């Protein structure tokens with residue numbers, strides 16, 4: 001049985017007994033957690049005030065060799081393991097059995113540290129409620145942007161401020177893919193294959209390229225930032241599957257880069273949370289975030305703009321965030337005290353995606369004859385969408401930039417001032433109906449200008 005409800009262990013004069021740590025899952029992240037627990041044993045004990053003892057590692061398959069992990073610690077009995085721990089670290093992922101195991105651990109008096117963004121986004125209220133009832137900690141720094149301290153700053157450091165907006169790159173795989181498309185001219189499929197070969201993308205890359213991973217992280221951050229439950233279903237989500245090499249090339253020609261952004265905003269009317277690809281000006285700091293790195297801006301009323309940057313994926317970076325949480329919850333076991341509980345008092349309304357206000361860039365293939373531009377401009381004006389800039393180029397017919405032989409075709413690149421999603425969608429539908437428009441090639445939001 002674990003120490004009851006986070007009570008301090010032992011009096012000052014007694015040697016502190018070791019805190020028992022159980023690990024659920026031992027893949028890329030779990031093995032790094034074991035490495036840090038082992039290699040930094042003495043430092044961790046000094047920082048916590050008691051030794052941390054790894055008492056077991058729950059895995060599905062005992063036959064797989066795990067470098068640096070004592071085979072005697074491996075067990076397939078995860079349910080039995082969580083009953084004999086003070087701290088349970090969950091890195092197995094997925095909804096079940098992770099949720100049931102964490103709830104069992106909490107019921108048995110253990111604090112839980114998890115990297116499970118999918119579960120937290122889907123059902124954090126259940127975990128929060130259980131942890132609060134049992135008087136134990138629920139920590140999850142590694143669930144959002146891995147090594148980058150983001151959950152703690154939003155949940156604790158900025159707890160006295162008012163967060164207005166969070167804007168960032170929270171998925172390393174898609175950032176790598178888009179970066180390769182921009183710098184190497186690759187198409188999406190080839191860039192995803194490269195990401196898979198490097199171990200960034202899973203064999204099934206849907207969670208990353210479909211924006212699901214980023215949407216879960218956005219929901220978690222928005223819930224913390226706005227003291228409001230943000231259900232995953234309220235997060236407007238678009239992945240990068242519709243982004244072409246042509247989009248990325250034109251982004252470059254117009255002074256932008258394409259990034260998959262997570263955006264959480266508080267307006268007078270409520271909270272808007274969305275994940276979608278967007279054009280970011282090349283001069284913006286997010287444009288300089290390359291490879292699998294993550295970067296997040298947090299804008300708060302008093303603090304102003306803060307930027308967090310670092311490795312948002314990978315075994316060791318994720319293990320670093322997990323171990324920070326382990327030290328925090330272990331300190332509470334030794335010294336008393338508790339981590340934050342769920343804060344949902346603000347209960348702000350969730351705004352629909354159609355209410356989001358952004359600038360847009362649309363590219364159209366049009367007939368190159370007098371009056372076409374004014375027709376297109378009239379449709380924009382009719383929907384209350386203001387034009388910021390228009391550029392016309394000969395219509396290319398191939399990826400190599402070869403130009404259409406007929407001088408009667410042109411490519412229009414129109415950038416708008418800020419407009420609602422709803423106004424823009426109606427505008428695009430009307431433009432597509434014009435006889436002079438052969439194709440709406442792409443419509444991308446512009447952020448960060």
Ligand code: HSE
Pocket residue numbers: 117170171172173174200208213312313314
């Ligand atoms: N697959 C994620 C990424 C890391 O590429 O950023 C885990 O959330």
